[in-house]
Amino acid sequence: MFISVDELKEAGLLLNLEEPLIAFPVLIEIADSGSCQFVGPVTIQAKVFKIHEMVVVEGLAAVCATFTCSRCLKEFEQSVSSDFVLTYCRELPQVEVEVEVDGEEEGAELSADDMGLILFDGQKIDLSESIQEQLVMALPSRPVCDEKCKGLCPQCGVDLDLASCDCRPQAVSLKMAALKDFKVKKT
């Protein structure tokens, strides 16, 4: 997934890409670890344009994946997508910032990261790594099939979206009893 910088015209460029998963080793690693399975390719729609010596890529990356709901353990499919603005440059602009160290002003250099820039060499920009990073950050840490999912009863394991059980009130009363004991001990 390369952008040829020399061929980039003033008017910019529209990207509409489908990239196979094989181009994203970290996503494959995540799938291998079992936390989700990716379905189909990664799609990227983006505008690419030059601003002075910088190349800006602005768009949306998405991939479909199946997750296991962290509440009810059912499998469900969901699209993982991320809006992004990536700014690439060959060298960092000269920016000096004054930092106070032990009461004395010192010049400090900002890193590419500090400035939100990505460095590249040569005539080509490889988008894969940054897009991959965007998608990894967009993955849910606790996937939920539905915000309203009630999940499984922690005691009898019944799916509370499909049925109800008598465990819940009991669990609450047990907690109340424990709380009462605690108060008694404290006084």
Ligand SMILES: [Zn+2]
């Ligand atoms: Zn669920």
Ligand SMILES: [Zn+2]
């Ligand atoms: Zn139950």
